[in-house]
Amino acid sequence: MNDGTRTQKLEQVLAKAADGERLSKPEIIFLLGLSTERDLAALFRTARELRARHFSNKLFLYGFVYFSTWCRNDCAFCYYRKSNDLPHRYRKTDEEIVEAAVSLAESGVHLIDLTLGEDPFYRHRGNGIQSLAELVGKVKSQTGLPVMISPGVLSKRGLAQLAEAGADWYACYQETHNRQLFKSLRLNQSYDRRYLSKKQAVEQHLLIEEGILAGVGESLADIADSLNSMQELGAHQVRVMSFVPQAGSSMSAWPTPDRLKELKIIAVMRLLFPNRLIPASLDVDGVEGAQARINAGANVITSLIPPQLGLAGVAQSSKGIEEGHRTVRGILPILEGMNLTAATAEEYKAWVEKERASVSLMHSTGELGGAR
Numbered sequence: 001m002n003d004g005t006r007t008q009k010l011e012q013v014l015a016k017a018a019d020g021e022r023l024s025k026p027e028i029i030f031l032l033g034l035s036t037e038r039d040l041a042a043l044f045r046t047a048r049e050l051r052a053r054h055f056s057n058k059l060f061l062y063g064f065v066y067f068s069t070w071c072r073n074d075c076a077f078c079y080y081r082k083s084n085d086l087p088h089r090y091r092k093t094d095e096e097i098v099e100a101a102v103s104l105a106e107s108g109v110h111l112i113d114l115t116l117g118e119d120p121f122y123r124h125r126g127n128g129i130q131s132l133a134e135l136v137g138k139v140k141s142q143t144g145l146p147v148m149i150s151p152g153v154l155s156k157r158g159l160a161q162l163a164e165a166g167a168d169w170y171a172c173y174q175e176t177h178n179r180q181l182f183k184s185l186r187l188n189q190s191y192d193r194r195y196l197s198k199k200q201a202v203e204q205h206l207l208i209e210e211g212i213l214a215g216v217g218e219s220l221a222d223i224a225d226s227l228n229s230m231q232e233l234g235a236h237q238v239r240v241m242s243f244v245p246q247a248g249s250s251m252s253a254w255p256t257p258d259r260l261k262e263l264k265i266i267a268v269m270r271l272l273f274p275n276r277l278i279p280a281s282l283d284v285d286g287v288e289g290a291q292a293r294i295n296a297g298a299n300v301i302t303s304l305i306p307p308q309l310g311l312a313g314v315a316q317s318s319k320g321i322e323e324g325h326r327t328v329r330g331i332l333p334i335l336e337g338m339n340l341t342a343a344t345a346e347e348y349k350a351w352v353e354k355e356r357a358s359v360s361l362m363h364s365t366g367e368l369g370g371a372r
C-alpha cells in the first residue's frame with residue numbers, strides 16, 4: 001500500500017472509530033500494523049481524544065497487593081510457576097494485607113487490587129474460599145474503597161462468595177485467545193474453564209477485567225481475535241502487558257518485545273472500548289514507562305505498591321517498589337507534566353457503581369448486553 005492510500009485509509013478508520021462505529025478485524029489488523037511516526041501519532045492522538053471525551057483529563061489509580069506468591073499452576077511465562085525454585089514465596093496474613101491496603105488507601109489510590117496465585121491454601125475444601133471472601137470484606141470495610149480480586153479460576157459458588165463479601169471486580173487474564181497458544185502458555189489448564197469463570201463472574205454482577213500478553217508468539221490476527229473476545233465478554237477493563245522473560249521459567253530465553261507493540265494495542269483498545277478502563281501497568285517498565293502508555297490512551301495507573309512491606313510485583317517482581325517509585329506520590333508529577341490529574345475516590349466509586357448498576361439492569365431485564 002503506498003503512502004497516500006495508507007494515509008487515506010487511516011483517516012477513514014480513525015474517523016469511523018471516533019464516530020463510535022465498530023471496527024472490522026481487517027481494520028484492527030491494519031491499525032496494529034502501523035509503523036511510521038506520522039501514522040502512529042495520528043493513532044495515539046485519536047485514542048487520547050476518545051479518552052478525553054469519556055474521562056476528561058482524569059485518570060484512576062490502583063493499589064496492588066500481591067499477597068500470596070504460591071501457585072498450583074505452571075504457566076510457561078510466569079516467575080511464580082510452581083516448578084520455579086527461585087522466587088521468594090510468601091503468604092501475607094490478613095492483618096498484613098489490611099495494613100498494606102489501608103496504607104495504599106491513605107496514599108490516595110482509588111481501588112485495592114488483591115492478587116494471588118492459585119494458592120492451594122485458599123482453595124482447600126472447607127473454608128478456603130470463605131477465608132478469601134472474609135479478607136475481601138475486611139479490606140473493603142477498612143479502606144472504604146472498591147476491591148478487585150484476582151484469584152485465578154474459581155467455581156461459580158466461589159465467585160458468588162466473593163461478590164457477597166463485597167468484591168466489585170474479578171480479574172482473570174486469558175493472556176491469549178488463540179487456543180493453541182493458550183495451551184503452550186497456560187500448561188495443563190482449560191481454555192474454556194478460564195473463560196467461563198469470567199462469564200460466571202458477570203452473572204454475579206461483578207465487573208470483569210480481561211487481559212493479554214504481547215510478545216508471546218501471537219499474530220496480529222490473534223490480537224484482533226482477543227479484542228473481539230473482550231468485546232463479547234463485555235469486559236469493563238481491558239489490559240495488555242508486554243511479556244518480560246522470567247528467570248527459572250521455560251520462556252526465560254524469549255526476548256521481551258518492542259514496547260511499540262503494547263502501545264499500539266493500548267491505542268486500539270481505546271478505539272474499540274472508548275468508555276472502558278485501560279491500564280498503564282507499572283509492572284513492565286516501572287514509572288518510567290507510564291508516560292508512553294498514557295499517551296497511547298490508557299486511563300488507569302496499575303501496580304502501585306507500598307514500599308517496605310515486602311510485597312512483590314508480578315512481571316517485575318521488585319522494580320521501583322522499595323525505592324517508593326511505584327506510589328501515588330511517584331506518579332502524580334508525571335500526570336501533572338501531561339496536563340492530566342488523578343480523579344477523586346468519589347469519582348471512581350461513581351464510575352464503578354454506574355457500571356455495576358448497568359450490569360444488574362441487564363440481568364434483571366434478561367438482556368445480556370450487545371457487548372457480550
Ligand code: SF4
Nearest residue numbers: 071073075078081117
Ligand atoms: S500466571 Fe498465575 S496461575 Fe500461572 S503460574 Fe503464575 S501465578 Fe500461577
